[in-house]
Structure formats: C-alpha cells, structure tokens
Amino acid sequence: MGNTKESSAAVLPALMRLPEVEAVTRKRKGAIYLAMSQGTFPKPVRIGGRAVAWKGSSIQAWIDGLEGA
Template identity: 55%
Template sequence: MQSEINPHQTPPERLLRLPEVETRVGLRKSSIYEAIRRGAFPTPVRLSPRAVCWPASEIDAWISERIGTRARA
C-alpha cells in the first residue's frame, strides 16, 4: 500500500551519524563527547545499544550559535 504525499507536510527530521557530525562541525569524536559531557554540545539520540545519531536541526542550531558568538565578539 502506498502512502499519500501531502505537499504541506514537513519532511521527517534527518539524523546524522558521527562521521557526518564530525565533518559538519569540524571537531573529532573526542572533542564532541567532551563537549557533550560539559553540556556544550547536543546529546545524541540512541538508535540501538551500539548506535547513536544527532538530529540535523540540533547540529545546525549549534553551528549557528557558534557563528552568532563570533559576530558578537
């Protein structure tokens, strides 16, 4: 059965795995997890016992926040 496409429906949230997060934010795994520990980076969403991801909107917001901080400095 095919689902109907609603042109007014927002697309589902995109989930990013660690390699893409590293590329987008310019930090490596250890720096990302240290920032999470300090509460300075979005926490990941658990997909399974061994897999996590980050909502793209949260990573985009984090990047925008860094850019905004630079503009105020």
C-alpha cells in the same frame, strides 16, 4: 544569493552518524564527547541497541549558535 543559514539547514540529514557530525563541525570524536559532557554540544539519540545519531536540526542549531558567539 540566498540566506546561507536556510540553505545549510536544508542539506543536513534528519539524523547524522558520528563521521557526518565530525565532517560538518570539523571536530573529532574526543572533542565532541568532551563538549557533550560540558553541556556545550548536543547529545545524540539512540537509534538502536548500540547505535546513536545526532539530530540534524540540533547540529544546525549548534552551528547557528556559533555565529552569534
């Protein structure tokens, strides 16, 4: 078996919309936005006039950081 960090990083898309972020992190919208305001969760990038997405690499780094906590 390989390193799970490497294999999980490979499956995350480059950009993730909120439903994908909720599914991967097991956090709901309110918890995500609260953590962002507290500086403990990555902020999204604007991809359109009113649309945002999170970088998959940022979400993966956040997940990896949980493993050390």
